[in-house]
Amino acid sequence: MDIEQEVLDRIKNAKRVCILTGAGVSAESGIATFRDAQEGKGLWSQYDPQQLASIDGFLKDPQTVWQWYQWRRDVNKDKQPNPAHLAIAQWQKHTQQNGTQLVSLITQNVDGLHQKAGSYPVTELHGNIWRNHCLQCNQVHQASVEAIEQVPECQHCGGQVRPSVVWFGEALPKQAWREAESAAYSCDLFLSVGTSSQVYPAAGLAALAKSQGAKVIEINPEPTNSSVVDYQITGKAGEVIPALI
Secondary structure, three states: OOOOOHHHHHHHHOOOOEEHHHHHHOOOOOOOHHHHHOOOOOHHHHOOOOEEEHHHHHOOHHHHHHHHEEEEHHHHHOOOOOOHHHHHHHHHHHHHHHOEEEEEEEEEOOOOOHHOOOOOOOOOEEEEEEEEEEEOOOOOOOOOOOOOOOEEEEOOOEEEEEEEEOOOOOOOHHHHHHHHHHHHOOEEEEEOOOOOOOOOOOOHHHHHHOOOEEEEEEEEOOOOOOOOOEEEEEEEEEHHHHOOO
16 A cells, blocks of 8 residues: 555645545445345345335335345444544544544445444435335334334335335435535545445546546545546555545
C-alpha cells in the first residue's frame, strides 16, 4: 500500500469531504454481496436474484421473498464493523467536534454497519435491511420481525410488510438521493471506497463531484481505472482508511 504525500495533503486541507462506500467495505466484515449470498446456498441457489429482490418477485411470491430476507438478516445479525467503518466514524466525530471539515458519508450498503460503528449522519442510497415498511401505505413497520417467517401485516392498513431496501427496477429514495447529490456537488474531495463504480446512479456521484472541481480518490483492492479518478490507492478499505486517518 503506497499513499502519496499529495493524497494526504489533499485530505488534510479539504473543507468538504464526500465519502461513498460500496459492497467491498462490508465484505471485509464478512458480509457477502447480494449475488454471492444467493449463489451456492442450497434452496436459494435455485432462484434468480430478480425473483428475490424485485417488486414483481414479491407480488408473485411474497412469502419466498420474505423468507430470503429473513435468512439474510439471520446470517448477518452478528457481523461487526471493521477498521474501515470505525475509522470513518472516528473521522466524522473528530471533524464535527473541531469544525475543520464537513465529512458527508453516503453508502450503497444496506447492513447498517456504518451506524453500528458510530457514524452520523449516514445517507443510505439502497435502504436498510433491518427496517421494514408497508407495501400499500408506506408506513414504517415498527414491530420486531425477528424469527417471523410469515409476511407480517401492516398495523395501519393490513397490507403486506416488505424490507426497506431498494429492489431491482425501483428508484432510489428521493431524500437520500438529494442528500447524495448535494454532498457530491459541494465537496472539494470525493472518496470512492470499495465500490466498482459501475452501479448507477450512485456511480455518477464521483463524476458530479469532478465536474465541480473536486479531486477524486479511489480506494479498492482492484483499481477500476475510472476516467474521473485522480488518485488510486490499491488496498483493502480496512487497511487504507485507518492509515489515512
